Amino acid sequence: MESLSQTREPLFKPLRLPCGLTLNNRIAKSAMSDSLGDGTGHPTAAQIRLYQRWAEGGLAVSIIGEVQLTSGYAENPGNLVLNEASDLERFRKLAQHGSENGTGLWLQLGHAGALAYAPTSNPKGPTAFNLQGLRCAEITSEEIRQLPSQFATTARLAQKAGFGGVQIHAAHGFLLSQFLSPLFNKRTDGYGGAIANRMRLLLEAIGSKVRLRQVWTRTLLPRTRKASPCCDDQASYADRRLQDACTGRRRGGKRCS
Numbered sequence: 362m363e364s365l366s367q368t369r370e371p372l373f374k375p376l377r378l379p380c381g382l383t384l385n386n387r388i389a390k391s392a393m394s395d396s397l398g399d400g401t402g403h404p405t406a407a408q409i410r411l412y413q414r415w416a417e418g419g420l421a422v423s424i425i426g427e428v429q430l431t432s433g434y435a436e437n438p439g440n441l442v443l444n445e446a447s448d449l450e451r452f453r454k455l456a457q458h459g460s461e462n463g464t465g466l467w468l469q470l471g472h473a474g475a476l477a478y479a480p481t482s483n484p485k486g487p488t489a490f491n492l493q494g495l496r497c498a499e500i501t502s503e504e505i506r507q508l509p510s511q512f513a514t515t516a517r518l519a520q521k522a523g524f525g526g527v528q529i530h531a532a533h534g535f536l537l538s539q540f541l542s543p544l545f546n547k548r549t550d551g552y553g554g555a556i557a558n559r560m561r562l563l564l565e566a567i568g569s570k571v572r573l574r575q576v577w578t579r580t581l582l583p584r585t586r587k588a589s590p591c592c593d594d595q596a597s598y599a600d601r602r603l604q605d606a607c608t609g610r611r612r613g614g615k616r617c618s
C-alpha cells in the first residue's frame with residue numbers, strides 16, 4: 362500500500378510558505394489550548410506523549426495553543442509559559458518528541474488580556490471594564506511598550522528549544538484581538554481609535570521578531586454582522602498591513618480609519 366508521503370494527492374504534496382519554509386504536506390493541527398501544563402508553565406509527560414502521537418500521524422504542522430509570555434495573563438492555569446525563567450530543557454524535550462516524523466511543532470503565543478483566568482491571573486485589557494462577567498484593569502502604556510520584546514523573547518526561546526515556528530494569537534477575544542476591537546478598545550492614545558492604531562500593537566509584535574522566519578498570525582478582524590463598506594474597508598486595510606508585516610514588504614496605500 363502507498364504510504365502517505367508517496368501518494369500524489371494534493372493534500373500530501375509539500376507546501377512552500379511565503380516565509381520560505383516548506384511544509385511536508387498540507388495537514389495542520391490547529392492551535393488547541395490543552396491544559397496539560399504542570400501549573401508552573403512547564404510541559405508534562407502526558408503532554409509530550411500527546412504531541413508525539415500527533416506527530417506519528419504524519420501531519421506537517423502541529424500547533425500548541427496558548428503558550429504564554431508571562432504567567433500573569435494566562436487563559437488557563439494549565440497553559441505553558443515560556444520566558445527567561447523557564448527550564449528550557451523541559452521545552453526541548455517537548456519540541457524533540459512533538460517534531461518526530463518530520464512534523465513542525467509550533468507554539469501559539471498568547472496573552473489573554475481582559476480575559477485572563479481571574480483566579481490565577483491579572484486581567485488587563487486595552488480599556489478597564491467593570492461589567493458582570495468582564496472585570497479588568499487598563500493596561501498601561503509602559504506595559505504595552507514591553508509587550509513586543511516579550512513576544513520576541515518567547516519566540517527566540519522557542520527557536521532555541523527546537524520548535525519549528527510560532528503563531529501569534531490575535532483572535533478569539535484575547536489581548537491582541539481586544540486591541541483590534543473597537544468594542545474592547547476605547548483608548549485615546551496611539552493604540553486606540555482608527556484601525557491603523559488598533560492594530561499597532563499586533564504589528565509591533567510581528568515586527569519584533571522578523572528575524573525569525575516562521576511567524577504565522579491568527580486574527581479574526583472585527584466586522585459587524587451586517588456587512589458595511591466601512592468595516593470591509595477596515596478589514597481589507599488590516600489584511601494588507603498584516604501581509605506586509607509578515608513578509609517584510611513596504612508599500613504605500615490607503616489608510617483606513
Ligand SMILES: Cc1cc2nc3c(=O)[nH]c(=O)nc-3n(C[C@H](O)[C@H](O)[C@H](O)COP(=O)(O)O)c2cc1C
Pocket residue numbers: 391392393394395425426427469530532533579
Ligand atoms: C478544545 C479546543 C481548544 C482550542 N484552543 C484554541 C487555542 O488555544 N487557540 C486557538 O487559536 N484556537 C483554539 N481552538 C480553535 C481551533 O484551533 C479551531 O480553530 C477550531 O476548533 C475550528 O476548527 P475545526 O472545525 O477543525 O474544529 C480550540 C478548539 C478546541 C476544540
